[in-house]
Amino acid sequence: MKKQIAILGSTGSIGTQTLEIVRENDDLQVVGLAAGSNVDLIEAQVREFKPRIVSLQSEDSCNELRVRLA
Numbered sequence: 918m919k920k921q922i923a924i925l926g927s928t929g930s931i932g933t934q935t936l937e938i939v940r941e942n943d944d945l946q947v948v949g950l951a952a953g954s955n956v957d958l959i960e961a962q963v964r965e966f967k968p969r970i971v972s973l974q975s976e977d978s979c980n981e982l983r984v985r986l987a
Contacts (some may be wrong), residue, residue, distance in 0.1 A: 923949030928958040
């Protein structure tokens, strides 16, 4: 069974390094991502890791991400 994790600050330096570790370990599954306002990077992360839950700092950023992922 895979260990499920959520990454807070996924677009920051520690978050992106943590996702590198996830890429190298098949026993980890990302179920949640949270970020500030870097819609470009979190879009790529969502497409790659397919988390169940995604959170962004502002409603405008959330709406932009929702449109991009539709």
